Amino acid sequence: MVAASTPEGKSTRVRRIGILTSGGDAPGMNAAIRSVVRTATPLGIDVVGYIDGYVGLVSGSHRELDDRAVGNILQRGGTVIGTSRCPEFYDAEVRALAADRMRSDEIEALVVIGGDGSFRGASEFTREHRIAVAGIPGTIDNDVWGTEETLGFDSAVNTAMLAIDNLRDTSESTGTNFFVEVMGRTSGAIALYTGLAAGATGVLIPEVENDLEGLASRLQRALQRGKRSHIIVVAEGDEAGGAFGVANRVAALVDIPFRVTVLGHVQRGGSPSARDRIIGVESGALAVRCLAEGGGGVMVGMRNRQAVLVPLEEVVAHAHPEPELNKLRLAIEVAG
């Protein structure tokens, strides 16, 4: 476990913490919220939930979260305390206002569930105002440095995979090829894992340059072998212009019947998978324990399927994690 930096001057006993969810919602956020409350309560720590992310932090809008408030939410998608994007929080004056409100409300520490944008704000906030913060990576994109898994990623991959299982029924029945766009503006993680799990013939991600000629040749060879139906998974941020862009370019190279499907926000929702619920439970518990012991300035990452603390400064100092190119090669090799 990485040592957590302890903000100086911190009272030895935390009595009240806030929690917020920020950025796009992700399955498992509620599991983490529940775990934060359930871990805090026996330690004598009260928890308040800020409404709609940093927006609520800035305006002071929050509600008490006791055991009952988090009953029966473990299995629900989304976030019961709301979330939003709040670019204002990149403004130091706005952060100062939020810190003042927290102090006047006697809320001593903060759990932030969100992506790296949310953590950049949180990192500035804790540095400037010495309010302890523990981050929990919650984003379906799995693009946060310092953790192998983010809350919501496993659920999103399963949702996208099941949607493609459906498409394959039509593909096999009619010989139609599908170009399927999954989420991921700058990260190809969902596309890559979905492609592997759904048996895609091609996977196109933003982090590497497309080899559309190679893909077209493979489709051509498969046609000659009599395999007529293929699934191509494209991350929305792919430089060829998402699934429509890729489909048009490929169709200019090889003559195949095709359709384009954009899975869209369906990938964000739904009851979280077992993995995401467990990550939520483990992350929430460690975040509270860290804050209760006077720690802060950390993110709870998952490494080797265990929750560990990672300095928040390191997280925000790094770009996104590297794409797993070995898995990308594998996806092509087993495509058949």
Place this chain on the structure above:
Amino acid sequence: MVAASTPEGKSTRVRRIGILTSGGDAPGMNAAIRSVVRTATPLGIDVVGYIDGYVGLVSGSHRELDDRAVGNILQRGGTVIGTSRCPEFYDAEVRALAADRMRSDEIEALVVIGGDGSFRGASEFTREHRIAVAGIPGTIDNDVWGTEETLGFDSAVNTAMLAIDNLRDTSESTGTNFFVEVMGRTSGAIALYTGLAAGATGVLIPEVENDLEGLASRLQRALQRGKRSHIIVVAEGDEAGGAFGVANRVAALVDIPFRVTVLGHVQRGGSPSARDRIIGVESGALAVRCLAEGGGGVMVGMRNRQAVLVPLEEVVAHAHPEPELNKLRLAIEVAG
């Protein structure tokens, strides 16, 4: 049970029948294929499956379907014998060619699983060539006259509903409104049932003129009451231009954050629901019994949850069934 017309000159004993699936694939088609084979075998009737619908009928491309060939297919989406659209079959000469092939292959009768386009071809075919035909309505659109339920409709509605359940997680978490496009170029049945089942605030179908002002007013009033997240279900054939068209027009009338999701072909696939499997089992069995008794020129409809025979001529003589306006009103009333 409606009396089935018996093609004259028919031998009293049918020994070999063909089956084909035509048009868009629909969950439950495999259940019907299995039922046809399982019912025919003990009657001493062999079954062949034509590959890719009327295309296979015309070219004579088929394969034997015995008990083993239909083992373990009941639960699979799509159709194991392939399907396609075959406009050539509207040409009488092409139909004559198909009839010749059937005779030379000693295939005496035909089961056609498809929508009303497929039945128009089948109706001409049986009239011209005195080859007995039994139709089974298989289309997710539920737009065939003479039956209350078509194979695939219940599955498609459940798939669309579950996708919207996912979207609602994001909608509730972020206050985003979703305009969701479901399938249905000329029929609003999927939109209507999905809207009722998913708790949509509005449902827009091709058969009735849109009241976008009314929808906008309701959204406005709901906003004032504090309800910020809504789902609007739009059939793809809606005259305002599908979900994108409706969203733009509504957004011009009321200021709300929104996104558009086009569910697309995901609705066609997936393991069939219990209802669609049971319809497949009942329809397939009745189709074979009818043909075995020298009947033909019929469609197997579902009325009052029972399989019944309907003259194919009547089916093709009618336009689509009327939209269920009482359900449309209900959807609006309970939207809240």
Place this chain on the structure above:
Amino acid sequence: MVAASTPEGKSTRVRRIGILTSGGDAPGMNAAIRSVVRTATPLGIDVVGYIDGYVGLVSGSHRELDDRAVGNILQRGGTVIGTSRCPEFYDAEVRALAADRMRSDEIEALVVIGGDGSFRGASEFTREHRIAVAGIPGTIDNDVWGTEETLGFDSAVNTAMLAIDNLRDTSESTGTNFFVEVMGRTSGAIALYTGLAAGATGVLIPEVENDLEGLASRLQRALQRGKRSHIIVVAEGDEAGGAFGVANRVAALVDIPFRVTVLGHVQRGGSPSARDRIIGVESGALAVRCLAEGGGGVMVGMRNRQAVLVPLEEVVAHAHPEPELNKLRLAIEVAG
């Protein structure tokens, strides 16, 4: 639509109605509760929910149900107002107490969602105390006279079917036969529909005498043909003693490897299917409209996929609906 009997002396304007769920919980109950509230509100009728069924009615324990209280419950299994079995309500003195409480709380009419046991109590109650009652059949067993479909039946059949789909993977992989017990103490409807949908080799229901010798012979013949894995669906109330009883008797007649699985209460829960949500929406709306117009003494049945009113007296005067023997024969014929 059957004419509803109107309790005499009823004020022409209903202002407040109660709703309760009784007996075993069933998916779709929440959809009906929501529909009752959403239909009542624009009519100026307040709705209160009695807690835990007749127990709450007798003790006067209830809570207000406004639009917000029924937000986001459409898709949830179970019942948000709780349910229980309350044999005390068969006692006339207890019913008199409940009627007094309703009057003192100024609750003028009652919606009862439950099975035929619940309706017997409701029928006595309305007859004795002239408080209008509208029943909605809510039970997974589909064993209520006067309706073709009860709330929860379609969901339970789908849940049982999907569980058997899972078992079939093991059955096909290992050659193990499964005797699967589904719910239904006196009704074989779940067993019959699940058996048809899951491709069972045998279906055993309480309403007909078992032909275990016939089943054993079919298994023997199938073994000789090389088909080694079978699913036998047994209703819990089958006279041979549920799945364990049937399995032991069959295994004494034919030598096959087998396992017994009792699906149990898993069948009661889960997000309701589209069909059950729609039944809930339609039934709830009609129940309120009937009460609002001064009607009562009715049950809202589904006939031909439309909500209709049936006199409650007729419902309780009849035994359970007859089992669908034609479907039972069909299940055996297509078992292969």
Place this chain on the structure above:
Amino acid sequence: MVAASTPEGKSTRVRRIGILTSGGDAPGMNAAIRSVVRTATPLGIDVVGYIDGYVGLVSGSHRELDDRAVGNILQRGGTVIGTSRCPEFYDAEVRALAADRMRSDEIEALVVIGGDGSFRGASEFTREHRIAVAGIPGTIDNDVWGTEETLGFDSAVNTAMLAIDNLRDTSESTGTNFFVEVMGRTSGAIALYTGLAAGATGVLIPEVENDLEGLASRLQRALQRGKRSHIIVVAEGDEAGGAFGVANRVAALVDIPFRVTVLGHVQRGGSPSARDRIIGVESGALAVRCLAEGGGGVMVGMRNRQAVLVPLEEVVAHAHPEPELNKLRLAIEVAG
């Protein structure tokens, strides 16, 4: 990556390998089979599938597996080549017979997908007969030393969790407590992960002594706080006698209404989760590459979400992995 031991005297070029699945079937086995074939084919290696595990190896019963044979199996539960338990393979003479058959059939190496029992046989076999073997851990129990994840575990946990989500609907609606038995005769991994993911109040596993008094006290305190419905997850191998045994002992200590549900073989089947499909793809590819390079005597483990080679001797030399006691404590802490 651990260095793989290379059996001496091995020809430098492998042309034909066999694959078998052994022990209980697990979701993801088909993904691994497909990956083995798809990886082998471009390397010029033919693959045969032994029917029903070691039984087929001993009898020489196998079939060719080409690209087409493994098409469209990625998403299916179970194993298309069958599996069985084969205690005879612990007999050295039987293994010698199997080795002779492999040689006469010119099958040079073997992929074994199964649990540690299967690997013990495989380890003896490769040591005695110098036929290269690569194991892939395929068991829902996640109880194989040397890997963090086995094929099928994630799917089984998700299946059990979803079943409990259903039970919770009834539990919350009626106040009934459920004791749920999940699979795991000697391993509590499924129980532990399912308990965490499903929000269980208690988790009882075979590896630690039960604290039923502690559990009863917690239930008592929860009752006093007004929380009336609980889920207790019990591994089948728990020393108190599975869920029935635990339920009876707890009910003797605290007075609560309860039911027992035994999930049974439903947990083994179903379409594999994304995680299990990806493990199958990665493991199958690495197994073939290892054998193609002349390696053997290895198991393909997952460590840190990457496929790695582990000497088979080490795997069989170790007892089961330790239970994750920190997760067990966590499950109790957040139970609320």
